[in-house]
Amino acid sequence: MYAAAAVGFSLVWGIMNVINIAHGTFIMLGAYTSYWLFVGPLHLDPFLSIPLSMLVMFAIAYVIQRFIINQVIRAPMLATFLLTFALSIMIANLAQIFWSSDVRSITTAYSGSSLAVGGLTIPWVRLWTLLVAVALTLGLQTFMTRSKIGRAIRATSMDVDAARLSGVGVAGIYALTFGIGGALAGAAGALASVSYAITPTMGDAFVVRAFIVSVLGGLGNVTGALVGGLVYGVIESFGALFFGEGYKDVVALAVLLLVILFRPYGLVGRATA
Amino acid sequence: MLELREVNGGYGEAQVLWDISMDVRAGEIVALVGANGAGKSTLLATISGLLAPSRGSIVFKGDDIAGWTPERVVAAGISHVPQSRRLFGGLTVYDNLLMGAFHRRDGGIGGDIERVYALFPRLKERAGQLAGTLSGGEQQMCAIGRGLMARPTLLLVDELSLGLAPIVVEQLLAVLAGLRRDGMTIVLVEQDVQVALESADRGYVIENGRVALTGEARTVLADPHVKTAYLGL
Numbered sequence: 001m002y003a004a005a006a007v008g009f010s011l012v013w014g015i016m017n018v019i020n021i022a023h024g025t026f027i028m029l030g031a032y033t034s035y036w037l038f039v040g041p042l043h044l045d046p047f048l049s050i051p052l053s054m055l056v057m058f059a060i061a062y063v064i065q066r067f068i069i070n071q072v073i074r075a076p077m078l079a080t081f082l083l084t085f086a087l088s089i090m091i092a093n094l095a096q097i098f099w100s101s102d103v104r105s106i107t108t109a110y111s112g113s114s115l116a117v118g119g120l121t122i123p124w125v126r127l128w129t130l131l132v133a134v135a136l137t138l139g140l141q142t143f144m145t146r147s148k149i150g151r152a153i154r155a156t157s158m159d160v161d162a163a164r165l166s167g168v169g170v171a172g173i174y175a176l177t178f179g180i181g182g183a184l185a186g187a188a189g190a191l192a193s194v195s196y197a198i199t200p201t202m203g204d205a206f207v208v209r210a211f212i213v214s215v216l217g218g219l220g221n222v223t224g225a226l227v228g229g230l231v232y233g234v235i236e237s238f239g240a241l242f243f244g245e246g247y248k249d250v251v252a253l254a255v256l257l258l259v260i261l262f263r264p265y266g267l268v269g270r271a272t273a
Numbered sequence: 274m275l276e277l278r279e280v281n282g283g284y285g286e287a288q289v290l291w292d293i294s295m296d297v298r299a300g301e302i303v304a305l306v307g308a309n310g311a312g313k314s315t316l317l318a319t320i321s322g323l324l325a326p327s328r329g330s331i332v333f334k335g336d337d338i339a340g341w342t343p344e345r346v347v348a349a350g351i352s353h354v355p356q357s358r359r360l361f362g363g364l365t366v367y368d369n370l371l372m373g374a375f376h377r378r379d380g381g382i383g384g385d386i387e388r389v390y391a392l393f394p395r396l397k398e399r400a401g402q403l404a405g406t407l408s409g410g411e412q413q414m415c416a417i418g419r420g421l422m423a424r425p426t427l428l429l430v431d432e433l434s435l436g437l438a439p440i441v442v443e444q445l446l447a448v449l450a451g452l453r454r455d456g457m458t459i460v461l462v463e464q465d466v467q468v469a470l471e472s473a474d475r476g477y478v479i480e481n482g483r484v485a486l487t488g489e490a491r492t493v494l495a496d497p498h499v500k501t502a503y504l505g506l
Binding site: 148151152154155158159161162163164165166167168169 | 353355363423
């Protein structure tokens with residue numbers, strides 16, 4: 001789950017040098033999209049609504065980048081940081097106005113069932129979540145390395161002016177990157193809708209974790225975000241197990257500190273990257 | 274082919290270019306020479322659209338391209354090989370070349386890559402290598418190759434010789450001369466006045482953002498002021 005939340009966040013940070021605080025609210029909107037599709041007449045399973053949720057969030061994120069964030073993209077990082085922070089407050093409050101702050105949840109037929117392997121019980125929902133996260137990461141990785149647009153996105157992140165001289169429309173590339181980040185948040189939201197309570201502020205917890213996971217994995221490193229997410233999940237669970245539920249964040253943040261101290265380029269990154 | 278008329282420009286409030294007028298005719302090599310900070314690179318960036326001129330016109334093949342975005346300028350046929358190469362260091366040589374053809378929708382890209390490899394066989398050997406790991410000369414080859422991949426009719430080359438060994442510079446100049454024989458028009462910006470003027474048809478000397486002197490390359494090279502100020506003779 002953390003991996004899914006972090007991949008899009010890490011992409012946007014690494015490529016555009018934008019720390020998108022609103023990423024959490026994008027996840028929240030994705031979760032609501034799945035929720036309304038689930039309770040609506042279609043009664044769509046949250047896992048099946050992932051593509052729709054991604055599409056909706058791609059469009060929203062694309063528009064936000066194109067018309068709002070693009071205005072300050074060349075300003076120092078603090079400007080985009082504050083802007084996305086403001087956006088996140090705005091979006092969360094709008095969600096509260098429209099959908100109230102009631103806690104909602106999705107209960108599917110398979111919600112309680114799990115897979116027993118040896119002495120381990122793995123909830124099906126978690127397993128599917130992991131599979132989707134891996135599939136999305138691999139898909140994104142392939143897109144970034146093999147497609148013409150993916151190549152242009154990476155080139156733009158390396159040298160904006162050289163990319164412009166090569167004929168790349170940078171504003172469009174940024175909007176697309178942000179849109180992809182939004183789509184991944186939409187997918188993460190759909191996944192979260194199955195295992196987490198759906199509220200207008202549910203994104204806050206995710207954006208903090210996405211931040212940590214991105215650093216763990218190495219910035220802009222898409223597979224790194226996946227690995228970081230898995231590592232973080234494990235650390236948090238074991239932290240809760242050994243030190244008690246209240247200390248799990250302490251353990252996770254301590255690990256973050258250690259990573260920054262000793263491997264500032266991330267767990268799977270290289271020093272030169 | 275390219276006509277600049279009283280172009281003024283620079284970076285925001287800081288004006289660098291003052292009433293620059295310049296002509297480039299099809300098929301010639303024009304050298305822009307001058308000291309560090311004279312405005313040569315600013316002029317190229319203004320032509321290629323990275324900077325917008327505050328006044329004046331830049332007419333390329335009948336269109337006033339002043340203020341166009343770089344994407345449009347590239348598509349119109351002007352390719353700018355920027356100073357210090359500016360390769361995409363984390364991409365392979367091959368991907369850098371492909372990036373040069375980003376705006377193109379035609380099917381000739383594969384063939385053009387082969388043409389670049391024919392010009393610079395070294396790039397073919399290094400095709401799968403990250404551009405950031407190339408030597409200086411190879412990087413310049415890759416940058417020129419990337420510029421050619423846009424299939425330009427006018428090639429702007431900024432500081433070809435900077436940081437390169439004389440023998441490498443000679444090789445690169447020979448390639449440019451070959452391109453010109455095939456019909457390419459080239460604007461060459463250089464701090465090395467001798468190198469630039471010896472390989473050019475005509476020259477412009479830029480001083481403090483103004484055209485100080487212009488004429489046949491041979492005439493400019495023989496000018497007493499140029500001799501004392503730039504060649505130390």
